[in-house]
Each structure stands twice: as structure tokens, then as C-alpha cells.
Amino acid sequence: MLSIKNLTASINGTPVLKGIDLEIKAGEIHAIMGPNGSGKSTLGKVLVGHPAYEVTGGEVLYEGRNLFELAADERARAGIFMGFQHPIEVPGVSNAAFLRLAYNKKAEAEGRDELDPLEFDDFIHEKIKLVAMKEEFLDRSLNEGFSGGEKKRNEILQMAVLEPKLAILDELDSGLDIDALRVLGDAVNKLQRPDRALLIITHFPRILETIQPQFVHVLSGGRILKSAGKELATELEDRGYDWVLEEAAAGGAR
Amino acid sequence: MTTMVAGPNLLADLLSGPRPTEWASLREAAELRLAGRELPATREEDWKYTDLKALAGLAFGPAPKATVDISSHLLPEMVGTRQVFVNGHHAPHASCASAVPAGVRYFPMSHASEACHALGSIGNGVAKGLFEDLNTARFQDGAVILVPKNLKVALPLHLLFITKAETPIAVFPRVLVLLERGAELELVEEHHGEGAYLSCPVVEVHVAEGAILRHERVQRESPEAYHLGTLKAEVGKGGQYHSRTLSFGARLSRQQPWVRLAEGAEASLDGLVLLDGAQVADTHSFLHHAEPQASSHQLHKCIVDGKARAIFNGQIRVAPGAQGTDAQQQSRNLLLSETARVDTKPQLEIYADDVKCSHGAAVGQLDPEELFYLQSRGMNADDARNLLTYGFAADVLTHIPVASLRRALRQLVMARTQATSLGDLG
């Protein structure tokens, strides 16, 4: 589904990604862990086309197409979604109107029927149940005044509405209470299908107990230093990142 | 010694007609203050950016009675609480106050005659503005609203001022709102019109101790109109006055709200201005924290396109002794073209030491992070821009309590921000 080869990217002229290689196949769940500032969010934002980042080298294929030929909104309509670490507040635009618009833009792109406000009402009620969101959040302005956890819940609601093929979830678990973490983890699992894939960015193995990855990657200094199975997450929890860095340095010297 | 003015003298012309007979002493006093005055010029600091030269050359005749079709202005919550004024005259057949609860006095000023002692007395002690005096000297009619002690009026009241100018005319809408102790009211005041005219409304408000007035003000004058409005509000101890002024129309408009807060009073003074073409809209507000522990909140937003120009001057005065004052002011402006222009200036005069005052002004384009967020959900760049522009404006409408008005204004804002193609954003 997604094939990243030697990807490099910079922001304001400073290199952040320094050669990323990653293969994600349909049906797979991948986790990326790594120290603060290592480039995890950057990788996600580059994949969804954030304009502040400049791709300086390498190649990304999404379903066989050159990802960088697509604008951010085209990537979204092609099925790529990122749940952001820090979702933006948009005053004056109601959450419900925004969700319906986003849904209909995608439906239009896929040649499916658009939903009118009444039909959408039924549709969205199923979705808010999935993420256990209170109805009043639909009438509020998009993310405006939402708590950190409420914003994350709203990101997953958007994911549930858009049903992306590839979802990148950046620190979904930060700011969530224990119950919310379980509810949203379950919701993400329910949305996962054999023809879909997930890339989970996190600092904590806890969320990976609910959303169980087949692959865990350690990203540090703009490179993936180690990839292994899900047991790596627990090992990182116990031992920190230093040993991975040392191992990589030794490997690099070999 | 007086200088001779070449060309027509607008003020003298407007005052040349006969003086209406009621409120003679008020009118006389206003005329005395106006004697020898001329239209303000841009060399005066207060009028620096708002040039009235084009107005000075025009001649406006007296406003004749007229009939208009008001069906498009009716709002379901307020069909039985409306007073309609056409060309400044009360329109009894278009009005209907049958749903107004007993105890509320709600009538045209022409019926009130000299009974309203408070008329012209709100904000006594501060200098009267030229257009305020002009209104006092020549207003034909207007609305009086008196809500007695502790009465909470369930239905909003609707004031419609409609101008239909076949030839250029001048109208002087007048409103007096008095809320006694503990009373509560929601008031919607709208100005609509067609043709070329000058409208100089004056609204006087007195909110007594613990009373609450919510006041929505909609300015949708014709594109050829001049609208020079004055609002004066006195808010008593622990009282609340919340107003929202939405300016869409007029070739040139100016809003001059003045609010005085007594101890523990609260005020909000929000504004939305949407301009394009060569429109000019000026807001000069004055919030007077006269006593301790009062709070005020002001959010003023402008979206300016074409060669239009918006002006905001937000004056806040915290009097000596007004400790515990909390005053917040935000001026946020969106420029949609290279030739659009905004001049915004906070003006804080703080004479007490224990106060919390904050103000901020921003003039710019849409936030790229917000644009990207919408695009990352599949909206193309144009849709994202239009949605954000709409949201920027609709933000001010979110808390309008009258649902049908809120919906109508959202529609209007959608049309003006090219967001109509995005479907129902309600």
C-alpha cells in the first residue's frame, strides 16, 4: 500500500528526515516510537502533504502512485488520513457541518452518493456512538475550546466518517484518560480491515495493547534505527532508547 | 467670525425644514448645539479615516410616508412583537405587537409624546455627537420599550427600520429602551433600505440594577446609503448589556456605541463587518468602566474585500476607583484583496491600578495551519478558504439567541463569503 524509500525532508532548511525506508502493506498495523524531536510527526505530516515541510529526496509510492504528485486534499480523498498530535481549532464552522462536508467531498470523489443533512444525521449518530462522543459536540465549532482529549476523540470521529485506507495516528493516546483510550482504541480496531492499514505514532506501549501492531519501528534523528515485532514496544518501555542508539551506532561502524 | 462654505451646506439643509412640535425643548437644545457646525473633516482625529466629503455635496429631502412589503423581513419568533418604521414614520399596518406580554410598554414614540422623560438623557454629561443632535432635532418617530421590574420577557422584540428612497431622503430612527430592576429582554434592531439616503439612528438604553438586555443590531442598508448611528447605554449595578452589531450594507457607515458600566455590571460589545467594493465602515466604540468590578468583552471582526475600508477605534476608559475592572478587547480582521484596508486602534485609558485589561489586534490572511487542516480532510483549497472565511464571520453569529435570525444571517454570510456551494453549514 505504502512504500517509502530513502525519504528525506526538511523544515525551514533544516533536515529532519534523513533517509526513511518503510513498507506498509494492506491489513498491517505499524507503530513508530522514538524520542521527542526525532521526526515522527514530521514523517506523518510529510505523508499527508503539510506545506511547511520540503521533501528533499527519496520516493513514496501509495497504491503504486507517486504520492508527491498529489496535493494534500487529493491524498485525503485517495484514502490517506492523519489524526494530528495537535488538532487545529476552527471557530465558526460547526463540527457537524464540517464532517458532512468532508464526507461528501470524499463520496463525490469516489462516485458515491452524497448525504443530505437528514441522512447525514443518521449516519453520524452511528459514528458518534462508536467513539462515545456526546451529541452536543456536533453543534460546537470544530475543536474550538475542546479539551486535549476531546480533540483526539474528534480526530477519531473524523477517521470513522472518512474510513481511510491508510490512517496515521499521531499520539492518539496523549491527553486521553484510561477509559477514553480504551474506547478509542476499540473504535480504531473496529475500523481496521484487511484492505486498510494503520501507522500508530506513540510514546507508550499501553495503546499498543489495544491496537496491536505487527511491526514496531524506532525512529531517532530522522532515521529508522530498528524494526521488530510488537515485543519491541515493551522492551523500549523497560530499557529506554539508549541501547537502540548504541546498537545502531555499533552497526553503523561495522 | 464664520467662514463661508461654498456649495450646499448639508447640516443647514437638513435643519431647514420645520421643527416637529413634540419634545420642543430637547430639539431646541440640539439645534443650539448644532448652530454653526459643519460636517467633521478628516483633520479631526476622530474622523481621520472616514471621509464625509462625498456626503457633504449631497442634498437629502424630508422623508415621505411610504408603504413597503415587509414579508421578507418577518421572523417567526417575532411576528407578534414587531414595530415597523418606514422612512422614519411608524407603520401601524405593518406592525403587530399582539404577542408582547402584559406589563411591557412597547409603542411608537409618537404615542408616547412627552411621557418619556428619559429621552435624550442617557449619557448626559458626555458631549453629544453631531449626528446624534441631528437626530434629536429632526426625528419623526421611533420606538419606546419599557420593561417593568423583574419581568423577564420570553419573546424577543423586533424593531424594523426600513427606508425606501425614491429620491434622496434623510431619516432619523430613534429608540429608547428602559429596563427596570431585574428585568430581562432580547431586542432585535434591523435597518434595511433601498435607494440613496442618509440614516442617522440614535438608540438610548438604560439597564437598571440586575437587569439584562441582549441586543442584536443588523445594518443592511442599501449600497447607496449613508448610515451614521449612535448608541448610548447606561448599565446599572450588576446589570448586563450584551450587544452584537452586524454591518453588511451602506456605502459608508459609522457605528458609535457608548456604554457606561456601574459597579459589577457586565457588557459585551461584539461586531461583525463585511465589506466589499468601495464600502467604508467605521466603528468608534467607547466603553466606560465608571465603577469597580465591572467587566466588558469586545470582539470586533471585519472581512474586507475589493477596495473597501474598515476602521475600528476601541476606546476603553477605566475611571479612578474602578478597581477590579476586567476589560477584554479583540479586533480581528481578514483582508481578502490587496486593495482592501483596515485601520484598527485600541485606545486604553486606565486610571485605576487593580485592573485586568487586555487587547489585541490582528490584520491578515487566513491561517495556513487551518487551511491545511481542512485540506487534510479532503477539501480543495478554494473550498477550504471559503469555509474558513465563512467561519471567521459566523463565529460572531454563533450565540445569537433567535434561531431564525441566526439562520438568516448565516445564509447572508455564506453568500458573501462564496460559501454557498458548500451546502448547509447551519
Ligand SMILES: Nc1ncnc2c1ncn2[C@@H]1O[C@H](COP(=O)(O)OP(=O)(O)OP(=O)(O)O)[C@@H](O)[C@H]1O
Ligand atoms: N515548524 C518548525 N520549525 C522549526 N523546526 C521544526 C518545525 N517543526 C518541527 N521542527 C523540528 O523538527 C524536529 C522533528 O519534530 P517532530 O515534531 O517531527 O518530532 P516528534 O518526533 O514528533 O517529537 P514528539 O515526540 O515530541 O512529538 C524537531 O527537532 C522539531 O523542533
Ligand SMILES: [Mg+2]
Ligand atoms: Mg510529534
